[in-house]
Amino acid sequence: MISSLLYVPGNAPRFLEKAGQRGADVVIVDLEDAVPEAAKTEARDGLEKWVPEIKRGGCQVFVRVNQSDRLVEDAIAATLAGADALYIPKVEGPDILAGLDKTLTAHEGNRAPISFVPLIEDMKGLFEVRAIAQGPRVIALTAGGEDLATAMGARPTPEVLRYPKLMIHYAAKEAGVLSFGMLRTTVDFADKDALRAAAMEARDFGFDGASCIHPSVVPILNECFAPSPEEVEWARKVLAANDENAAAGRGAFMLEGKFIDAPIVTRARNLLARFEKGRATL
Structure with missing residues (x-):
């Protein structure tokens, strides 16, 4: 049961050291958008320290890797550090998952296979989402709302994001994997009433949980996605x-x-x- 996933920048020790105490079911250590290019290698190297330290708080740890020439090295580092899953951005088809599956097997040793959570963030991925959901190691699907809107040349309003996010959600449910998200962007965390309403709406639609970028949202997600x-x-x-x-x-x-x-x-x-x-x- 995963109701709340908290993003934490992979290059921010002051956030990382408290991440496992925030009450989130999952902490996502972000090596991608939250980390400037000059700090990405250092953030990757820090996984060896931060992943086990955060897990001591009782939550799972996922790592959002970079979808670039850094992808494989990020994925291997996360695997060796003991992360539970990879958040893989901009997945456009199942081939990238199959390639990572083969690559990581050689680095896993006796640990359980690391899982995959593909992020659907452009039109190609959106129209391949059913095949992606059936890919190796996939335990959940989620959307990158801001990126989806950008790919459409649109603004990330709830109306714009509703249909593509539901397409991704339906593909997850067809494949029998978890579905994370709300039918709006998660960037605006200041309006707690709107967030609560969005979380309750998402739960009514059958979403399993959602991510957030601020720890103040974690209790709202835990409450809304859990049975009363x-x-x-x-x-x-x-x-x-x-x-x-x-x-x-x-x-x-x-x-x-x-x-x-x-x-x-x-x-x-x-x-x-x-x-x-x-x-x-x-």
Whole structure:
């Protein structure tokens, strides 16, 4: 269960040293956009120190690598440092994932294979997203909202981003992998009410979690993407009533004035599974 992913610049020790204490499920150490070119090599070299230090806080650590001639070296450094996954920007097709898969196998030794989270950030990637979602090691998909808008020559408004982000989300759900994001850009973190509304909307659509660039947003994401106590209680009632009615030969029934049938029972079962999985990670 991953509700919150916090980006931290890979060249900012004052942020990195506290990153594992922010309450995020995942800290994304960013080697790409947040790091100027002159500092990228130093940031990569710092993974050996920062990845295990952040993981001691109890969260997972992903590394956003550079999609350039730095890609392979960034990916190997993240793997050797013990990162759980790579955030791979500007993925345009599954071939890049297949190549990284083969390259990293030789560097993994006894560690579990590092996972991939492709970022879809241009039109080519958007129209190849179903194939990308089926690529090796993929555990989740997400969109780069600002880059997508730029690729379209558009402004990153919720209206502009809604359809492409839903395309990426649907591809993730078809492939059975996680889907991260909200139906808006995540750059503006000052308006907490708007962020909360966007997170709740994303959860209603079935997104699993979202990323942020400021630690003040982490509690909002954790709250919005996790099942509420009322939802958990209702799901338990649904499953208990379903067991009773199934024993009586009924596949559909009324519960507290609401009609319940198979899709609602499945949704309740999935919600409880997500809740129990979240508790198991605490």
